[in-house]
Amino acid sequence: MILNAFLKSAGHSSSEELYDLIKRDDPSIGQATIYRTMKLLVDAGLARSVDFGDGIVRYEQKLGHEHHDHLICEQCGIHVEVVDSVIEELQEDLAKRHGFRLYRHKMVLYGLCAECSSE
Amino acid sequence: MILNAFLKSAGHSSSEELYDLIKRDDPSIGQATIYRTMKLLVDAGLARSVDFGDGIVRYEQKLGHEHHDHLICEQCGIHVEVVDSVIEELQEDLAKRHGFRLYRHKMVLYGLCAECSSE
DNA sequence: ATAGAAAATGATAGTCATTATCAATCGATT
DNA sequence: AATCGATTGATAATGACTATCATTTTCTAT
Numbered sequence: 063m064i065l066n067a068f069l070k071s072a073g074h075s076s077s078e079e080l081y082d083l084i085k086r087d088d089p090s091i092g093q094a095t096i097y098r099t100m101k102l103l104v105d106a107g108l109a110r111s112v113d114f115g116d117g118i119v120r121y122e123q124k125l126g127h128e129h130h131d132h133l134i135c136e137q138c139g140i141h142v143e144v145v146d147s148v149i150e151e152l153q154e155d156l157a158k159r160h161g162f163r164l165y166r167h168k169m170v171l172y173g174l175c176a177e178c179s180s181e
Numbered sequence: 182m183i184l185n186a187f188l189k190s191a192g193h194s195s196s197e198e199l200y201d202l203i204k205r206d207d208p209s210i211g212q213a214t215i216y217r218t219m220k221l222l223v224d225a226g227l228a229r230s231v232d233f234g235d236g237i238v239r240y241e242q243k244l245g246h247e248h249h250d251h252l253i254c255e256q257c258g259i260h261v262e263v264v265d266s267v268i269e270e271l272q273e274d275l276a277k278r279h280g281f282r283l284y285r286h287k288m289v290l291y292g293l294c295a296e297c298s299s300e
Numbered sequence: 301a302t303a304g305a306a307a308a309t310g311a312t313a314g315t316c317a318t319t320a321t322c323a324a325t326c327g328a329t330t
Numbered sequence: 331a332a333t334c335g336a337t338t339g340a341t342a343a344t345g346a347c348t349a350t351c352a353t354t355t356t357c358t359a360t
């Protein structure tokens with residue numbers, strides 16, 4: 063049921079948001095179960111957690127959903143998924159230059175989207 | 182007093198860490214004051230807050246301390262400040278390509294440092 | 301089927317970093 | 331010195347999340 067709600071939800075949902083959704087179908091569900099299940103989905107490789115820096119863990123689908131970074135508008139909150147393969151390579155190089163073996167990275171770009179810029 | 186402790190502290194200190202330091206000189210100080218003051222220092226342009234993704238806000242000096250990103254060893258926790266001007270440019274391009282005006286970004290690379298790799 | 305073990309659930313209390321509140325103190329200005 | 335606003339420290343509150351624990355629910359072996 064939780065998996066279903068998660069898969070149906072487009073974008074990046076928090077456990078809290080999913081809880082509100084699922085409660086509509088089954089008011090008896092507890093939020094601890096949502097938190098637990100989302101962690102399980104991450105372990106199972108179905109979900110990936112993302113950190114936008116606001117203290118809330120959001121989840122996005124992982125299946126057929128390649129790695130990407132995020133571009134967020136600080137005004138309206140809209141977010142775009144982006145990837146730049148050159149940046150990815152340079153990150154590898156950068157880490158290697160410092161003797162690090164790179165496991166993963168987090169990159170979030172904050173700015174103003176076209177809409178909000180023109181206002 | 183807080184500013185002093187912050188300036189003396191090398192690297193990235195949390196309010197909590199600064200509190201422990203300052204308490205030694207003045208046990209009467211309250212931690213709320215540290216939290217408040219660190220925010221003031223950020224507003225005043227003396228400090229910059231950094232988010233390593235562990236739920237703790239750390240502060241670094243801003244004066245004469247250019248923008249940079251972070252490379253963190255997931256084993257021993259050591260962190261290195263890095264900059265790659267090409268990456269920075271590409272981030273600008275990337276944002277522009279999506280119609281965004283870029284204000285700032287956050288990039289944290291997680292991996293294993295040379296030390297920890299060789300163990 | 302069925303008893304007994306193991307896992308999952310919901311309710312709720314607890315964490316932990318941070319923030320709000322509020323009375324007391326400090327400080328500048330008259 | 332009196333006044334009024336800003337700052338402080340102590341403490342309660344917040345909010346996202348986690349731990350606990352008694353109670354189902356779900357296996358699994360018989």
